[in-house]
Amino acid sequence: xxxxxxxxxxxxxxxxxxxxxxxxxxxxxxxxxxxxxxxxxxxxxxxxxxxxxxxxxxxxxxxxxxxxxxxxxxxxxxxxxxxxxxxxxxxxxxxxxxxxxxxxxxxxxxxxxxxxxxxxxxxxxxxxxxxxxxxxxxxxxxxxxxxxxxxxxxxxxxxxxxxxxxxxxxxxxxxxxxxxxxxxxxxxxxxxxxxxxxxxxxxxxxxxxxxxxxxxxxxxxxxxxxxxxxxxxxxxxxxxxxxxxx
Amino acid sequence: xxxxxxxxxxxxxxxxxxxxxxxxxxxxxxxxxxxxxxxxxxxxxxxxxxxxxxxxxxxxxxxxxxxxxxxxxxxxxxxxxxxxxxxxxxxxxxxxxxxxxxxxxxxxxxxxxxxxxxxxxxxxxxxxxxxxxxxxxxxxxxxxxxxxxxxxxxxxxxxxxxxxxxxxxxxxxxxxxxxxxxxxxxxxxxxxxxxxxxxxxxxxxxxxxxxxxxxxxxxxxxxxxxxxxxxxxxxxxxxxxxxxxxxxxx
Numbered sequence: 001x002x003x004x005x006x007x008x009x010x011x012x013x014x015x016x017x018x019x020x021x022x023x024x025x026x027x028x029x030x031x032x033x034x035x036x037x038x039x040x041x042x043x044x045x046x047x048x049x050x051x052x053x054x055x056x057x058x059x060x061x062x063x064x065x066x067x068x069x070x071x072x073x074x075x076x077x078x079x080x081x082x083x084x085x086x087x088x089x090x091x092x093x094x095x096x097x098x099x100x101x102x103x104x105x106x107x108x109x110x111x112x113x114x115x116x117x118x119x120x121x122x123x124x125x126x127x128x129x130x131x132x133x134x135x136x137x138x139x140x141x142x143x144x145x146x147x148x149x150x151x152x153x154x155x156x157x158x159x160x161x162x163x164x165x166x167x168x169x170x171x172x173x174x175x176x177x178x179x180x181x182x183x184x185x186x187x188x189x190x191x192x193x194x195x196x197x198x199x200x201x202x203x204x205x206x207x208x209x210x211x212x213x214x215x216x217x218x219x220x221x222x223x224x225x226x227x228x229x230x231x232x233x234x235x236x237x238x239x240x241x242x243x244x245x246x
Numbered sequence: 247x248x249x250x251x252x253x254x255x256x257x258x259x260x261x262x263x264x265x266x267x268x269x270x271x272x273x274x275x276x277x278x279x280x281x282x283x284x285x286x287x288x289x290x291x292x293x294x295x296x297x298x299x300x301x302x303x304x305x306x307x308x309x310x311x312x313x314x315x316x317x318x319x320x321x322x323x324x325x326x327x328x329x330x331x332x333x334x335x336x337x338x339x340x341x342x343x344x345x346x347x348x349x350x351x352x353x354x355x356x357x358x359x360x361x362x363x364x365x366x367x368x369x370x371x372x373x374x375x376x377x378x379x380x381x382x383x384x385x386x387x388x389x390x391x392x393x394x395x396x397x398x399x400x401x402x403x404x405x406x407x408x409x410x411x412x413x414x415x416x417x418x419x420x421x422x423x424x425x426x427x428x429x430x431x432x433x434x435x436x437x438x439x440x441x442x443x444x445x446x447x448x449x450x451x452x453x454x455x456x457x458x459x460x461x462x463x464x465x466x467x468x469x470x471x472x473x474x475x476x477x478x479x480x481x482x483x484x485x486x487x488x489x490x491x492x493x494x495x496x
Contacts, residue, residue: 051379052378052379053375053378053379080378080379080380080381081381084380085379087375089372091375093373093377093391094373094395095395104380104390105380105382109381109382109386153380157380
């Protein structure tokens with residue numbers, strides 16, 4: 001049974017402009033799925049639907065066989081207990097240090113003992129190379145460091161599924177590599193990852209599956225080799241050809 | 247006028263009279279502090295409920311919005327008389343001091359609520375989203391994430407509003423409440439030169455409000471130092487982020 005089932009999901013923004021059109025997708029446990037495509041194709045919108053920030057106008061999302069009720073706070077809470085997201089702009093809490101950003105949810109929401117939560121958070125921050133920045137506030141950290149804190153914050157909740165929404169887009173190449181290294185390690189942990197990224201070499205390296213989206217639709221879905229070396233549709237060929245030529 | 251003031255200065259500046267002025271000063275400050283202090287608390291609660299996006303809260307939001315819109319547009323003096331005669335009409339015999347405090351509370355709640363609401367709305371929507379995806383409830387989001395980031399944006403104008411109200415309390419002299427303006431009227435009514443009576447009144451209002459203004463500046467500086475993070479404001483979001491910002495399914 002797929003861990004995530006997306007059936008016929010449609011999303012409209014204001015003035016009924018369709019952003020997602022009839023998305024059908026299955027994600028299996030432990031898969032690393034990358035979503036690529038031009039800007040405005042609906043990749044980030046799809047992640048926002050999955051994490052419950054945006055209800056679909058039509059269609060359903062099921063997690064472990066249970067349909068997500070977007071009108072139910074309890075249902076969304078259960079979903080977010082098992083799934084979390086790292087945003088492009090980090091979205092760290094500006095009034096909290098790096099350590100506090102990572103520990104606050106395990107302590108306040110999951111009600112973990114403070115000592116255990118702090119130990120685990122220190123371990124996570126150390127793992128991603130931020131053991132010396134525990135008491136730094138977000139404005140005292142570089143973009144790459146902030147993004148790694150955001151990763152640690154997401155991992156501190158032990159999610160079954162981790163969504164990564166263009167986590168390197170706001171970073172320079174050096175910081176990008178820092179974050180990609182951290183994600184590369186994650187990919188070996190067996191966690192289900194859904195990655196929206198423009199880093200094609202990275203996508204090709206870590207992904208089990210690559211989905212190409214354009215104009216709110218899934219154009220192609222296959223292994224990295226199928227998408228990058230043997231694209232079937234002209235849209236996908238054009239996109240892959242353009243990015244590989246750079 | 248100046249000659250009269252010079253003649254009366256000796257009998258005006260006596261310890262009993264200074265004591266009277268002192269009590270009037272304390273009353274003025276206490277009235278403004280109690281009214282605005284409780285007004286701040288009620289304003290916070292008002293904003294908490296007024297910005298709750300649940301459908302079931304729509305009637306509450308309408309009532310609270312009406313409250314803010316009405317009480318921000320009523321002259322303080324008119325409301326003071328309404329509160330005085332309204333409470334007595336319902337059988338309550340509040341002291342004039344209590345009537346004044348209650349009036350200040352009603353108006354300051356409305357004004358400070360707008361300051362607080364603007365403060366909350368100045369915080370980037372991504373802070374709300376980050377809290378939502380971590381399963382923070384509304385209470386935790388507002389008290390743990392949004393309010394701490396909003397204090398530097400809320401407290402300075404709210405404190406300035408309090409300092410302004412120290413002067414506005416002069417209008418309560420119209421209902422006979424004892425404060426600085428009524429003290430000035432009293433001395434003038436017993437034959438003290440207007441220059442002495444109201445000049446002293448003016449000086450004491452300044453003596454009250456100027457140190458408070460300086461205190462407000464100090465509080466503002468301390469808030470900026472204590473709050474080490476950068477306040478991420480809504481107007482800093484990019485066009486792309488603006489398109490992504492939607493009401494959180496909360």
